[in-house]
Amino acid sequence: AQSVTQLGSHVSVSEGALVLLRCNYSSSVPPYLFWYVQYPNQGLQLLLKYTSAATLVKGINGFEAEFKKSETSFHLTKPSAHMSDAAEYFCAVSDHTDSNYQLIWGAGTKLIIKP
Amino acid sequence: GAVVSQHPSRVICKSGTSVKIECRSLDFQATTMFWYRQFPKKSLMLMATSNEGSKATYEQGVEKDKFLINHASLTLSTLTVTSAHPEDSSFYICSAPIGWEQFFGPGTRLTVL
Numbered sequence: 396a397q398s399v400t401q402l403g404s405h406v407s408v409s410e411g412a413l414v415l416l417r418c419n420y421s422s423s424v425p426p427y428l429f430w431y432v433q434y435p436n437q438g439l440q441l442l443l444k445y446t447s448a449a450t451l452v453k454g455i456n457g458f459e460a461e462f463k464k465s466e467t468s469f470h471l472t473k474p475s476a477h478m479s480d481a482a483e484y485f486c487a488v489s490d491h492t493d494s495n496y497q498l499i500w501g502a503g504t505k506l507i508i509k510p
Numbered sequence: 511g512a513v514v515s516q517h518p519s520r521v522i523c524k525s526g527t528s529v530k531i532e533c534r535s536l537d538f539q540a541t542t543m544f545w546y547r548q549f550p551k552k553s554l555m556l557m558a559t560s561n562e563g564s565k566a567t568y569e570q571g572v573e574k575d576k577f578l579i580n581h582a583s584l585t586l587s588t589l590t591v592t593s594a595h596p597e598d599s600s601f602y603i604c605s606a607p608i609g610w611e612q613f614f615g616p617g618t619r620l621t622v623l
Contacts, residue, residue: 438616
């Protein structure tokens with residue numbers, strides 16, 4: 396069975412500092428991996444996705460993530476945090492061998508930006 | 511990109527009443543849609559998979575008679591919370607896939623008084 400672990404329910408960084416949100420997965424098949432962002436009382440917006448192409452994936456708003464098979468990780472980074480990055484971030488893995496393409500979700504990490 | 515809408519965005523109802531939430535894929539067809547429930551400060555919990563032309567598939571622990579799902583067309587799925595109670599208050603989100611990528615609606619905030 397697939398699973399996703401996000402280390403740290405809350406991450407706090409200063410504005411301008413590096414953002415690192417951790418995501419580890421387990422999967423019996425090569426995974427498709429996603430990072431979504433959720434602003435308060437809103438739906439989810441796709442930040443970026445890995446679908447077995449380049450291991451370093453660039454997304455919107457300056458975020459990127461690197462797929463590391465040996466570490467079963469897909470950590471999300473941004474070189475310089477901005478106040479507008481404050482939100483909840485979810486990592487998810489897809490069993491793309493399932494015809495329904497269901498997503499397995501991490502518990503989420505709340506990113507707090509300190510001025 | 512593909513757009514999924516939800517209506518209403520926010521609803522307040524009295525205990526014992528039923529509430530219908532609509533999920534529409536605006537510019538694509540979806541034979542499958544997913545309904546999620548999100549508790550405060552928690553991740554998304556998949557409630558059910560809505561299938562056009564057939565019965566929905568519910569996740570373990572989700573009451574089928576409580577949460578009625580109807581996939582009326584290739585662009586519309588509805589979730590009806592029947593005889594709502596305060597513990598049903600939550601944020602409900604739908605999604606529709608194109609291939610392996612899911613597109614999410616903006617969510618519906620349900621408050622049951």
